[in-house]
Amino acid sequence: xxxxxxxCEISPLTxxxxxxxxIAVRKLQDIFSKENFAKSRxxxxxxxxxxxxxxxxxxxxxxxDLQLQENKAINLAISAPKVDKIVxxxxxxxxxxxxxxxxDEKNGYKTGLTIKSGKPNKDIGGGMCQFTNxxxxxxxxxxxxxxxxxxxxxxxxxxxxxxxxPFGTGTSILYNYKDYRFKNNTNQHFQLVVYTTDEYLCGELxxxxxxxxxxxxxxxxxxxxxxxxxxxxxxxxxxxxxDKASGNIIDKKLIKINHAQVMYDTDNLEIVDK
Numbered sequence: 001x002x003x004x005x006x007x008c009e010i011s012p013l014t015x016x017x018x019x020x021x022x023i024a025v026r027k028l029q030d031i032f033s034k035e036n037f038a039k040s041r042x043x044x045x046x047x048x049x050x051x052x053x054x055x056x057x058x059x060x061x062x063x064x065d066l067q068l069q070e071n072k073a074i075n076l077a078i079s080a081p082k083v084d085k086i087v088x089x090x091x092x093x094x095x096x097x098x099x100x101x102x103x104d105e106k107n108g109y110k111t112g113l114t115i116k117s118g119k120p121n122k123d124i125g126g127g128m129c130q131f132t133n134x135x136x137x138x139x140x141x142x143x144x145x146x147x148x149x150x151x152x153x154x155x156x157x158x159x160x161x162x163x164x165x166p167f168g169t170g171t172s173i174l175y176n177y178k179d180y181r182f183k184n185n186t187n188q189h190f191q192l193v194v195y196t197t198d199e200y201l202c203g204e205l206x207x208x209x210x211x212x213x214x215x216x217x218x219x220x221x222x223x224x225x226x227x228x229x230x231x232x233x234x235x236x237x238x239x240x241x242x243d244k245a246s247g248n249i250i251d252k253k254l255i256k257i258n259h260a261q262v263m264y265d266t267d268n269l270e271i272v273d274k
Contacts, residue, residue, distance in 0.1 A: 022177040030098070035183075039099075041085045046191040046206040051215075052199040054132045057239035060161040062264055064113055072127025076198045079131060087191045088184045093147065094192070096132055098175040103128055104188065114174065118155040119263075125175070126197060126205050130201060132171040132180040135192065138205040139182050140169065140239060140255075142213040148181035156233040156260040166219035168237050168256040213250070215242045218267040224271045231262040231271060240274060255263040 030037075058069045059074060079100045088094050103109045103125025112126025129152075139146060150172040159166075171180050184190055193204040222235035237256040241247050262269070 013148070018218055023175065024178040026179075028231045030095075035093045036091055036097055038088040038094045038184075039087055040087050042088070042191065043085060044086050045085075045193065046147055046189065046208055047085075048207050048210055050190070050205040050207050051138045052202075052204040053134060053137055055130060057130070057196070057199060057201055060174045061113070061119075061158045064158075065122075068111065068113045068122055068126065072130065074108075074110050075103065075112050075125055075127050076131060076201050078195045079103065080136045080196050080201065083135075083192055085129075085191060086193050087189055088144070088182075090188050092133060093099040093181055094133070094171065095109050096180040098179075100131075102175055115152050115155075115157065118157075118261075120157060129171055131194075132173050133165070133169075134194070134203045135151065135203055136171050136180060137169060137217075138192075138203055140217050142183050142190070142205055142207075143186055143211065143213065143215075145185050146182045148179050150178045150180075151256075154260055156262045157264070159264050166217060166237050167222075167233060167235065167260075168208060168219070168258040169217065179230055212244060213243045214244055216242060217255075222258075224266070224269045226273045231266045231269070233260045233262055234258055248264075 036178045057073050058066075061069075082100045083096070086094070086099060091182040101107065105124050109125040110124050111124055112128070114123045115129075116123075136146070136149065151168070152170055152172045153190075156167065173176060173180055187210045191206040193206060195202050217237065217239050219235050219237050225232050225234055235258045236254055237258070239253050239255045241251040242248070243250050
């Protein structure tokens with residue numbers, strides 16, 4: 001029996017109607033929310049660096065049009081200053097889209113790479129998930145609590161190219177109803193510093209005083225499997241909390257189980273048949 005299409009899948013018009021509805025609903029939810037969203041900036045940097053990371057802007061992604069990479073660089077350069085030096089005080093929530101706003105053409109954004117229905121696509125403002133990927137990676141190395149995070153789940157779209165961040169720790173965002181948010185449930189202030197260079201999107205997470213713990217993210221049990229003729233990428237991602245004074249691991253949690261269908265050429269992979 002043929003599965004009935006969702007309203008948003010009927011046509012481009014119904015998709016646009018559904019999108020507008022979702023955007024309006026999220027705006028109303030935020031208006032009536034009791035959350036205190038971070039909005040203050042401080043040009044003076046907080047003294048302690050919690051974690052820093054640089055993300056290569058132009059990466060080899062299969063046969064993706066290189067112009068989409070150039071456009072992504074433009075999109076990141078536009079959006080980075082809107083987040084740079086934002087301070088997240090105790091009890092405040094960081095919302096990516098509340099700070100960045102709509103990534104549309106009138107705001108200077110270009111057509112970049114997006115993921116739609118588990119496949120590469122393109123749209124205005126594409127490539128912005130690299131920004132939330134960077135933020136998410138830094139927040140994982142802190143005591144801040146992630147309260148909204150969406151995955152590009154179920155698919156491994158591109159072969160690894162200089163990977164330094166474990167597979168499965170990325171983000172999926174869509175203005176404004178798929179957001180990236182975290183909350184500061186500590187008693188000290190934190191600050192995000194983000195900027196672009198010709199090659200990198202650069203980030204730092206800073207705070208007011210040294211933390212008692214450090215945080216480590218590690219992938220374990222990684223392998224490729226063939227199941228019913230389909231190749232999958234498997235693995236588990238753990239987050240460990242280490243007491244700085246003793247060096248002891250005081251907590252270790254499984255934060256992601258990967259079982260993603262590989263969408264690229266698998267000839268050079270070592271695959272376990274199941």
